[in-house]
Amino acid sequence: MKIAVLSGKGGTGKTLVAVNLAAVAGQALYLDCDVEEPNGHLFFKPTDVKVKDTVIKIPSVDDGLCTGCRICVDFCQFNALAYIIDHLQIFDQICHSCGGCALLCPEKAIVEKNKIIGHIEAGISGKVSVRSGFLNTGEASGVPIIRDLLDSVDLDQQKLVFIDCPPGSACIVMESIRDVDYCLLVAEPTIFGVHNLNLVYNLVKLFNKPFGVILNKCLAGEENPAEKFCLEKKIPILGRIAFDAELGTINSDADIAARVSKKYQEQFTSLLTKVLMEAENEAVISS
């Protein structure tokens, strides 16, 4: 069972949910696909960490062969190439490594060179296998790292996989949820939170993924716009996490609530049961 944890904005509690569910699951694989700012490892503090670079292809031009025909410049959908006074200039950080420029160059003046854009780390924390992707600062896209991360282990051989997604609903999120069985949307009780929940709600519907919501930062007796949204759209609410100072403190200390607090160990265990029940039901319905 592969479960993605996602949200339309940062700071709603994706990592909190993904890390704690993995921690109470017994044997599980936790994948941190939030490669622009991975932080799951700060909680798991994995040991026996192995590191592998992620490499992409970037064009490089041989000025002696380039005739300035500009086929490559006109072709590039990301405008990563400019032809300036008899010289082709390449903007590495804008290039999306499609290889089109090298393919189209009639003079074979463009060759592709390897460039390291980040790395993945694999380690172990208790019974949880922890793998995280790290994108180097300034790079255009984390997608190649997410691909490396998802390909680094045979996910179908794993009993339970939790994918901690990047925030938003962009390409890197789509890449992260592409092959999952179930999506868990984490929402916070603000108008802004609802707006962003709506974005991921539309995304998971577009991908035909079964999904449910966890309401985080719930305040007793206060109106919850995210809950209202779920009720209106008939989205299953799988759990509620209170806006709790104790939980905040545990998080600030980079501890895993389910490992240091009996209360949260119980809460996340029952949340996991609910999520798995829901995910397995949906898997049966859709299969």
Next chain:
Amino acid sequence: MKIALPVDEKNIDTTVCPSFGRAPYFLIYDTESNDYLFYDNQAASSQGGAGIKAAQSLLDNQVSFLLTPRCGENAAQVLNTGGVKLYKTISESAMENINAFNDGKLLLLNEIHPGFHRRGGAGSI
């Protein structure tokens, strides 16, 4: 010599567009003949690298000076390499800025921002 400005409309009373790479039009003004023309900025709807593509179009139009409120680093790199000098606009009206430039009242643009590259962060494409 030709000067270019990112503009909002295709008439000489137009305002200067606050964005360089994603301005809808460019105004090219010839300071010797006082002739001018407008062209559509093909880069405006680019997925990315709009500044680079817009800068390339200025080079292709043999522009010597760009008058703009701001400019991103990639566009500035193309323009600097291509020998285009950047000046900072001082008011909204395109014509006022052209006159100010001709009177030597504009200063070189020396604040180059790191760009507003839309590359799929939270809530964007």
